[in-house]
Amino acid sequence: MSTAVDTSAIESTDSKVWDILQAEQTRQHQTIELIASENHVSQAVMEATGSVFTNKYAEGYPGRRYYGGCVNMDAAEDLARDRAKELFKCEHVNVQPHSGSQANAAVYFAALKPGDTILSLDLAHGGHLSHGLKVNMSGMLYNIVSYGVDRKTEQVDFAEIRRLAQENKPKLIISGASAYPRTIDFDTFSEIADEVGAAHMADIAHIAGLVAAGLHPSPVPTAAFVTTTTHKTLRGPRGGMIMCKEDWKTKIDSRIFPGSQGGPLMHAILGKAVAFGEALKPEFKTYQQQILDNAKALADELTTCGNRIVSGGTDNHLMLVDLRPQYPDVTGKDAEAWLEQAGIITNKNMIPFDERKPTLTSGLRIGTPALTTRGMKQDDMKTIARWIDRVLQSQGKGDAIFAVRSEVIALCDQHPMP
Ligand code: DSN
Secondary structure, eight states: OOOOSHHHHHHHHHHHHHHHHHHHHHHTTTSSSOOOOOOOOOOOHHHTTSGEEEEOOOEEEEEEEEOEEEEEEEEEEEEEEHHHHHTTTOOOEEOSSHHHHHHHHHHHHOOOOOOOOOEEGGGTTTTGGTTTTTTSHHHHHHEEEEEBTTTTTOOHHHHHHHHHHHHHOOSSEEEOOOSSOOOOOOHHHHHHHHHOOOOOEEEEETTHHHHHHSSOOOOOOOOEEEEESSSTTTOOOSSSEEEEEEGHHHHHHHTTTTOOOOOOHHHHHHHHHHHHHTSSSSSHHHHHHHHHHHHHHHHHHHTTTTEEEEEEEEESEEEEOTTTTTTTOOOOHHHHHHHHTTTTEOOOEETTTTOOTTOOOSSEEEEOOOHHTTTOOHHHHHHHHHHHHHHHTTTOOHHHHHHHHHHHHHHHHHHHOO
């Protein structure tokens, strides 16, 4: 099995950490990773994030640092920014956010005052906690008005969003989601924002790779702010990024540093430069297309097996399985646990209008970026869909789970991680 970076020093000096590291490498190698927000980075990204760049403080921005010795930090950050601009065709980019939530918080800090109104997708309908959940700082500092999906189509309803925008006059309208399987019409969000004098922030964390490859419409031309993580479909190191129009550049940069962060994680920024370089290559588009083809194959086969997929299918890298029609007594929590025993990693997820609480849920969220990185294709997706169905039908009984577990390991052995 590839160890990605040399870990021999850990092996010889710290057996406890070594054991944990080995266990995780084995777990990742021997499981089918269907968590829609995860991926396996390349050897080159792994080397960058495990490099000497982790040793360096570089508060500030290229050419304007608060520490000496930043010449190579400047080169790395400039390279990451240039590549991000080329990839997304944006006017300005800040590659320093430590995460997607940090990126979102910096936009709020730049565009809003405490108490201002944000219109965003309800978490229970596929939104994200940093878009206004009551127990998140976004929900504590701002007045949140939520839009949901239509009960029948299970897709966002622009008539409803426009009505809510006109009634509540938000300062910021957020598009983007963490569990929404359909194409997002960013232009219409921008149009509605313009109509009510709001700014539009598109959070493309989940679909950034698809957007970069031109396989999902881009919000960059019309949205004031576009935030993303770099580690999901984009397949870079863990981290965040903010793209914005030129006129927001100074404010956004100042809201990241010194506004909300200190020293940037320069090893992650070097990894971002590597990942953006990979995403600029033609093979990245082929990879993203395969993610889509795999998601469609998986959703189709799950449907053929009798499962209900929220909104009837998927346009992107993920889908939501509604467990209620076929397995009324099975919660998302049960399903996630049984599948994990079989070596299939998913996450329980609320589905629109779910009657169960978030710790139980009636749904599973499933995505294909990580399996696609391992070279799996549509036939593998059909096999995996049938395994999922077998495990769910077993109601957690050991024999079926045991049988699927050994088949999962055999498939994983044929598809090594990068
Ligand atoms: N927690 C991430 C996800 O799984 O979608 C979003 O931050």
